[in-house]
Amino acid sequence: MKGPKAGERKRIFGGFVRRGAGRAARLEPAWSDSSARPAVEMIGVHKWFGDFHVLRDINLKVERGERIVICGPSGSGKSTMIRCINALEEHQRGTILVDGTQLTADLRRIDEVRRDVGMVFQHFNLFPHLTVMENLTLAPIWVRQTPKAEAEEMAMHFLRRVKIPEQAQKYPGQLSGGQQQRVAIARALCMSPKLMLFDEPTSALDPEMVKEVLDTMVQLAEDGMTMLVVTHEMGFARQVADRVVFMDEGQIVEVNTPADFFANPQHERTKLFLSQILY
């Protein structure tokens, strides 16, 4: 069931189980030899929507090259958590470090972080008034000041990688959902991000198109991209993830290797969740 690749990824040992819901717990991966800075570090992060406490004491450290799958019931704060990482949502307490840069209210610093963090949305969020090529080259040209020819060359490179180079001159509205999502992935890649966030990338797709998007993501993972993926695709989690993060009611309830997460869940809530979704 699991490919040979799962064996190669032996650097994953970190298992963490939250026992008391209210107590703060730091997440220290077992292998922390870190000479390199972690890609993302969240320390004691809290967030409220009005009176609603959406994120409660989130502590998570993501090393470079790590692939994290975040799952949990709807409304558990998983999307909000990864949206905090590129400051689409503002957190109210705690510290978020992205590649060593702290996210504060400083807009310039937020723009800098966003340049290096790619994001793929549930509803693609491609720009409907621009062609696929223009969607891909917009940010490289305007943000990175890449010359147009070079940006287009790079765009074609990534379109070939997501296997739709022939759609370059079409508008997003002319593509299928799966193709649009692959364009969205290519658009994020064109900024050469150090980290990619996926917010339920396959939830809005027709069943027949889920696989083509997941294939693209697996390929990306094999290339060593650091990825945080919010998804309900448990097959993807099994195959690709280094760690699975399970969230409920705004808290991280359990963090584990996919093997242990599925075979041997520790927390009651995790067991309940898995029994609900695994048919």
Added chain:
Amino acid sequence: MNTPPATQAAYVRQTPVAQLPPPASQSGIVGWLRANVFSSVLNVVLTLLSLGLIALVVPPLLDFMIIDATWTGNDREACLASAERPVAGACWPFIWERLAYFTYGFYPVAQRWRVDVFFVLLAVGIVWLLAPRAKARLWGALYFFVVMPLLSYILLLGWPRYGLPYVPTTLWGGMLVTVVVSAIGIVFSLPIGVVLALGRRSKMPLVRLFSVIFIEFVRGVPLITVLFMASVMLPLFVPDAWTPDKLLRALIGVALFASAYMAEVVRAGLQAVPRGQYEGAMAIGLSYRQMMALVILPQALRTTIPNIVNSYIALFKDTTLVFIVGIFDFLRTIEAARVDPKWATPVTSTTGYVFAGMVYFFFCYLMSRYAHDMERRLATDHRRRRKRGRR
């Protein structure tokens, strides 16, 4: 599927069904009539009522404008009813003779070529900027927004040192004034309106407050009041030497007035752009200005084209209000000419108004058609998306 298992457990299609053309009642003239004109009882009634209305209005209008009309003549005598011509229709010679006045107002006869050149410059600019297949549109924009206004200013007002005698704006009139006022209003109201709309949605309280106050104040006051303020009140407060030209004051008044309305139109468009577009733009690292200029505004303005053109058409007609402060716009010249004793007949006023109506209709319909065309040109990807990309 649920056929009894004894006879047939499963079904497998052997031959594909080919695509067939739709039945005749769905297409062609018959289909069109059925779908659009006689589709329901109410529509049948409306169709018949409309036909009746057309029969009531159009023949008398044609009688007046064409069949009974006077086409040649030198003064009022030609247009009067007489024994051999009991009904006198439109008095067209009056329009021919006064056409120059309607176009230039009191602009000195010897200098009127300058106005003609201005009209040509403007037409070139409009075509260059708006024609679907125009080349080098960026240069077109530079010409339209920088070169042409400067040239027109010098041309119309004059530059005595280089042999263009000074023509004060008090002598301007007719179509010239209508075109200048509406062109300035149209060109300035959109960018100012965009800035105000963005200001109203800004997170900075001071900017937002200023935008809201400006928009609500200007919208809450009739244009006539704005014009009165500009032309009557302002000189009372400001020394003569500082008072800008009367036409200029009216221009500024009209432009600001139109901007307030435009701001709300643009704001509606901004709100129609889904949140995901903002997030998509932010997530790839665009700054606020880049996001607005490259992603949000193009979509917002596209969805509001009908409303923008609506404002433009209203503005074009509203410009007639400048006559209140003594500026001779197109309609005012007709008003002035129709009481000229030389042409005083029972039909002169009607003729003048019919002519004015035709001219205004021509310009407004032109704008409306162009906007409709542009909408269709720009909306292609949206429409396809609605049809195909349901999910």
